[in-house]
Amino acid sequence: xxxxxxxxxxxxxxxxxxxxxxxxxxxxxxxxxxxxxxxxxxxxxxxxxxxxxxxxxxxxxxxxxxxxxxxxxxxxxxxxxxxxxxxxxxxxxxxxxxxxxxxxxxxxxxxxxxxxxxxxxxxxxxxxxxxxxxxxxxxxxxxxxxxxxxxxxxxxxxxxxxxxxxxxxxxxxxxxxxxxxxxxxxxxxxxxxxxxxxxxxxxxxxxxxxxxxxxxxxxxxxxxxxxxxxxxxxxxxxxxxxxxxxxxxxxxxxxxxxxxxxxxxxxxxxxxxxxxxxxxxxxxxxxxxxxxxxxxxxxxxxxxxxxxxxxxxxxxxxxxxxxxxxxxxxxxxxxxxxxxxxxxxxxxxxxxxxxxxxxxxxxxxxxxxxxxxxxxxxxxxxxxxxxxxxxxxxxxxxxxxxxxxxxxxxxxxxxxxxxxxxxxxxxxxxxxxxxxxxxxxxxxxxxxxxxxxxx
Numbered sequence: 001x002x003x004x005x006x007x008x009x010x011x012x013x014x015x016x017x018x019x020x021x022x023x024x025x026x027x028x029x030x031x032x033x034x035x036x037x038x039x040x041x042x043x044x045x046x047x048x049x050x051x052x053x054x055x056x057x058x059x060x061x062x063x064x065x066x067x068x069x070x071x072x073x074x075x076x077x078x079x080x081x082x083x084x085x086x087x088x089x090x091x092x093x094x095x096x097x098x099x100x101x102x103x104x105x106x107x108x109x110x111x112x113x114x115x116x117x118x119x120x121x122x123x124x125x126x127x128x129x130x131x132x133x134x135x136x137x138x139x140x141x142x143x144x145x146x147x148x149x150x151x152x153x154x155x156x157x158x159x160x161x162x163x164x165x166x167x168x169x170x171x172x173x174x175x176x177x178x179x180x181x182x183x184x185x186x187x188x189x190x191x192x193x194x195x196x197x198x199x200x201x202x203x204x205x206x207x208x209x210x211x212x213x214x215x216x217x218x219x220x221x222x223x224x225x226x227x228x229x230x231x232x233x234x235x236x237x238x239x240x241x242x243x244x245x246x247x248x249x250x251x252x253x254x255x256x257x258x259x260x261x262x263x264x265x266x267x268x269x270x271x272x273x274x275x276x277x278x279x280x281x282x283x284x285x286x287x288x289x290x291x292x293x294x295x296x297x298x299x300x301x302x303x304x305x306x307x308x309x310x311x312x313x314x315x316x317x318x319x320x321x322x323x324x325x326x327x328x329x330x331x332x333x334x335x336x337x338x339x340x341x342x343x344x345x346x347x348x349x350x351x352x353x354x355x356x357x358x359x360x361x362x363x364x365x366x367x368x369x370x371x372x373x374x375x376x377x378x379x380x381x382x383x384x385x386x387x388x389x390x391x392x393x394x395x396x397x398x399x400x401x402x403x404x405x406x407x408x409x410x411x412x413x414x415x416x417x418x419x420x421x422x423x424x425x426x427x428x429x430x431x432x433x434x435x436x437x438x439x440x441x442x443x444x445x446x447x448x449x450x451x452x453x454x455x
Contacts, residue, residue, distance in 0.1 A: 003374050003381075004031060007084050024058050029066055032056050033367055034374075037348050067355065067363040070180075070188025074366040075152065081370050082151055083213070085377050089144055099145025100330050102219040103210055104337045105203045105226055110135040110155070110351030115169060118178040118358040119195055121157040122168025131168065137351055137365065138199050140206040141337045142215060147376050148336040150344075150369040152206045154194045155361065178356040188359045200226065204234045211238045219319075221334040222246040227316065229295045236297070236318060243319040245330050248301075250314055255292040255301070267292070268303045268312045277303075280324060286310070287324050302327055344372050 009027035032047070032055070041047050044063040066072075109125045111134040122131045136156040142149045159166050169177065182189040194202060203226060211217065220235050220242060227246040235244050250268075254261040262270065271277060271288040280287045285304045292299055294316075302315040302324050317327055344350035348371045353364035 003085075003088075003378055004034060006088065007081050007370075007374070024056060024062065026066075028056050029058065029063065030367075032058075033063065033067075034371055037371060042349060042352075043354055064355075064360070067360040068357045070182045070186040070359045072359075072363070073187040074191075074362050075187070078152070078366045078369055079209075079213070082149060082373060085149065085373050086142075086144070086215070088377060089147065089149075089380065100143075100218050100333065101145055101216045102143045102221050102330070102333050103151075103207060103215075103217055104141045104143060104148075104221045104334050105139070105207070106141075106223060106334070106337045106341075107136050107138045107156075107199060107225075108341045108351070110137050115173050116177055117356045117361070118180060119155075119157060119192070120177070121166075122160060123158050133168075135351070135361070136199070138202055138206075139337065139340075140203070140210060141340060142210065142217075143333050143336050144216075147380050148340055149373045149376055150340055151210055153365055153369065154197075154199075154202050154206070155191070155358075155365070156197070156199060156202075157195050159196070180357060180359075182359075188362070191362050192358065200228060200230055204231060207231075207235060208238065211242070217242050219330055220244050221331060223334070224249045229297070232294075232297050232318065243317060245315070245317040245319070245322075245327060247331070248314040248316045250312060253294065255294050255299070257290060257292045262292075264301070264303075264314050265312075267301065268314075271303060280304075282325055283328060289324055291320055300327075340372065344368050347375075348372055 009030045011027070032052070035052065036042075036047065039050060039052055041050060041052070044060045047053055047063070048060050109123060109127065109132075111132050112120050113133070114120070115133050117133075120133050120135065123134050123136055124131050136158065138154045138156060139150060140152040142151050157167055160168055162168075182192060203222075207220060217239075218241070220231075222231070222244070224247040227244075227248050232244055235242055248264065250264045252263055254263060255267060257267060257270075267290060268288070271290060276290070277286050277288045279285075283304070285306060286308060288303045290301050290303075292301055297318065298320055299316050299318060300320045300322060302317075303312050304315065304324075305312050315327055315331060317330075322330075341350070345352065348368040350365065350368040350372075353361050355361060355364070
């Protein structure tokens with residue numbers, strides 16, 4: 001709660017002054033939404049039936065209007081919260097300046113149970129190797145040398161190859177799918193346009209926004225899907241001291257080596273013939289490295305495989321001074337975004353919004369990212385070994401608070417009954433209890449009458 005207070009949610013402008021929920025402080029509504037995971041609240045309806053709702057007696061429609069409002073700039077809100085969180089990490093920074101600070105770009109699948117959710121379509125999962133209803137979530141994260149923080153995201157849909165069923169939707173399904181008109185000047189409309197943008201150009205925009213925030217960045221990490229000419233050139237143009245490290249497909253792309261053009265497979269065979277493949281004991285891999293040019297961009301390529309007859313994997317970097325051990329050490333940081341996906345889906349319901357409104361989908365993902373970042377900071381303060389350990393600890397405390405609220409409600413109800421029984425004013429009875437003066441308290445006199453010697 002102290003960390004949530006430090007975000008100064010009450011000072012953030014949500015741009016919904018014209019909405020009915022303005023009778024409530026917007027920061028309080030936002031804080032209530034951020035507390036949902038701690039009380040195992042999966043949606044607004046459950047909140048209205050929970051003791052936590054006594055803190056903000058807002059109806060479910062108040063929260064729905066907030067999340068469904070296309071005029072709220074959730075990207076700006078997320079950015080402002082992140083700036084406050086990252087400022088606090090500056091005071092917790094390690095004196096060891098050798099830690100590499102990286103931006104990480106990757107995507108994940110958000111499965112939905114029905115096609116009726118606005119803009120949902122069929123997406124292909126490279127993990128499950130099948131298609132299902134949902135969105136592709138593109139995320140940019142930041143590793144500051146010790147902790148991972150989620151910075152930015154966008155949702156995407158895939159049109160598919162069948163012109164008769166774009167996005168996997170039949171004509172009948174498109175007609176019954178939820179839809180909403182948004183003003184072109186609204187932030188919800190901008191998010192709506194991102195749905196059909198290609199992920200490479202969107203990733204470049206995210207990286208540019210992160211660099212403008214003046215974060216300390218040495219590397220941009222990505223897997224083979226994002227490693228391409230446009231991202232390489234865009235990153236190198238931003239700042240001369242930011243480099244790219246990523247996996248590369250063993251595809252047909254040509255690399256220039258000593259005036260000749262080679263594919264990755266041809267280069268691997270050439271290095272093998274020249275006996276440049278060596279066993280790296282620290283990695284337990286067979287490796288070879290070579291400096292080349294790709295589209296006039298200097299690259300250092302690292303070919304690795306687990307056995308002599310194994311399949312080659314290719315790692316590349318624009319920092320030609322790196323050795324194989326350091327390059328793999330830096331690339332291994334990319335795994336932190338996979339951990340973020342797993343933990344956020346497990347603890348903060350990332351991508352599990354049940355709302356049909358696309359604006360609410362954006363709101364729920366933004367809230368999950370803020371929750372994760374605050375917990376990531378809390379984990380750093382309290383030195384928990386895992387996010388799960390911290391989450392369970394805080395959740396247990398929240399459960400105790402819930403039980404206390406229920407017990408207190410029971411006590412209040414009991415006191416009302418007693419006040420009626422002894423013909424006393426309820427407020428006066430509470431005041432006497434707080435003052436703790438038995439000689440003036442009818443309850444204590446009643447106990448003495450019924451149970452002699454109880455006093």
